């Protein structure tokens with residue numbers, strides 16, 4: 001269970017982080033009437049600038065483009081169709097970038113806008129390119145302000161929500177911590193709009209959120225994914241070795257100073273190499289391999305390669321070198337890896353031990369070096 005030593009470690013990691021990713025949601029930047037709330041944006045920038053003045057590096061992942069574009073276009077409610085959302089984002093992103101440039105300008109800080117689509121992290125070459133851009137922006141002293149490139153992202157290539165984007169960016173830039181800021185001051189064990197919900201101050205492992213009900217629709221109607229997407233993103237980052245603090249945007253300064261605000265997620269996993277993180281969490285899988293119980297134990301617990309003998313079925317139209325999901329007998333995805341055979345070749349091999357296979361096919365189906373168990 002939660003101990004005070006663990007509590008201080010997770011919060012202090014955020015406070016002491018040399019490089020921190022700060023994500024802020026739409027509901028924390030916009031007014032009820034629509035349009036940007038300059039005073040709340042300035043307050044956030046004050047907190048980030050203070051961290052910069054103390055020698056820290058900050059990458060800001062900011063939502064709000066769609067919300068900020070509604071009022072200028074005379075739209076009164078968040079649109080449901082992609083085309084109108086993209087039109088709103090096109091107008092709103094410009095306003096957002098302008099507002100950040102002005103606000104950081106009060107501190108003589110320069111901002112660099114980085115708009116990403118899922119393609120930019122799914123394709124390995126793009127991932128490395130994005131890494132280089134962030135690294136150079138930070139080295140030059142700029143504050144990268146990141147959002148999804150909503151105007152060109154189609155339904156198929158959308159991250160879906162900026163919480164997940166922030167977790168991916170945190171790993172991509174090698175951040176020491178991730179701060180997720182929202183209109184709610186912490187994670188609660190149930191929807192805080194309902195009576196009796198209790199704050200969850202610490203999450204040290206998956207069992208701490210067993211009973212938590214995190215809704216997928218926020219109170220403001222402006223954001224995407226609600227608390228459910230924040231929880232998933234926090235667990236994703238924590239499982240990849242990055243401590244996370246989820247807090248209210250109004251508490252940004254205190255959240256960056258180890259105060260007892262929000263919900264702190266202890267890093268549960270070891271930090272993966274960029275390649276293994278990409279493989280486990282950012283790549284697009286093109287097929288699925290179904291494993292028997294023995295193969296699951298070998299791959300997940302003993303970290304061995306996957307052999308044809310432990311595969312019971314194959315799904316998808318993949319080629320050797322593609323990323324596939326490995327599925328246990330209960331249907332849960334337990335790992336991802338780079339498959340060494342085409343989908344057309346595998347059905348004849350599965351269930352057979354290596355000795356039964358022709359020499360040219362006696363190789364691992366997924367090599368241990370190309371395989372990432374998903375344990376979070």
Ligand SMILES: Nc1ncnc2c1ncn2[C@@H]1O[C@H](COP(=O)(O)OP(=O)(O)O)[C@@H](O)[C@H]1O
Nearest residue numbers: 025026027182184188190215218219223226227
């Ligand atoms: N278990 C929970 N704990 C905290 N907030 C929750 C929970 N379940 C649902 N919510 C709602 O999630 C909202 C935050 O999600 P959202 O509006 O998408 O935020 P953002 O715009 O900051 O990304 C909160 O306002 C809260 O009403």
Ligand SMILES: N[C@@H](CCC(=O)OP(=O)(O)O)C(=O)O
Nearest residue numbers: 026063064065066162223224
């Ligand atoms: N890219 C979108 C934000 C999507 C999103 O996840 O929003 P939020 O839940 O407010 O973080 C925008 O800028 O409007």
